[in-house]
Amino acid sequence: MGREPRVGVGVLIFRGENVLVGRRLGAHGRGEFALPGGHLEFGESWEDCAKREVLEETGLQLSNLRFETAVNSVFGEAAHYVTIFMRGDADEAAEARVLEPDKCEEWIWVPWHDIPRPIFFPLQLLQESDYEPIKWKIDP
Known part of the structure; x- marks a missing residue:
């Protein structure tokens, strides 16, 4: 891999005040809790990447996809x-x-402010920012 930044897509899926997180098993972030998601592929929209990754990882079909925010993660x-x-x-x-x-x-539903530790770095940065998912909630 070169020295260029890569683009990851993390997907926030809420049930009430609980968010879906999973414990990573790969070499990068092993044992840390993270959102479903993955790498943006060439020519792929953010929405398509989110739908594809969540379906591949969890079997969940997503609707009402929208951009929330972004973080810059240097490991x-x-x-x-x-x-x-x-x-x-x-x-x-x-x-x-x-x-x-x-x-x-595993995939578990947990309160936003009680995601188990350790947390995957990009998700940790999001939690430490001023992002509050409940204030952005859009009722169907």
């Missing part, structure tokens, strides 16, 4: 990511499933 000398945070709605009756067991151990 020391290891990596540099710009992470785009999208927000989407999933059917209340649908359950998140672990569809990529080599990448994620």
Whole structure:
């Protein structure tokens, strides 16, 4: 990998005040809790990336996708990511499933301010910012 920043897309999916997070299993952020998401592919829209990654990882179909915010994450000398945070709605009756067991151990719904530690760096930066998901909530 070159020294250029990469683009990641993290997806905020809420049920009430709970957000969906999973425990990462890959080499980058292993054991840390993160949102579903992944790398933006060449020519892909942020919305399409969010839908694709969430479907591949959890089986959830998203609707009402919208941009929330972005963070600049520099992981020391290891990596540099710009992470785009999208927000989407999933059917209340649908359950998140672990569809990529080599990448994620489990999916859990937790209160926004009580995401278990350790937290994946881009999500940590989002939590430490002035971002408050509840004030941005759009009722269907």
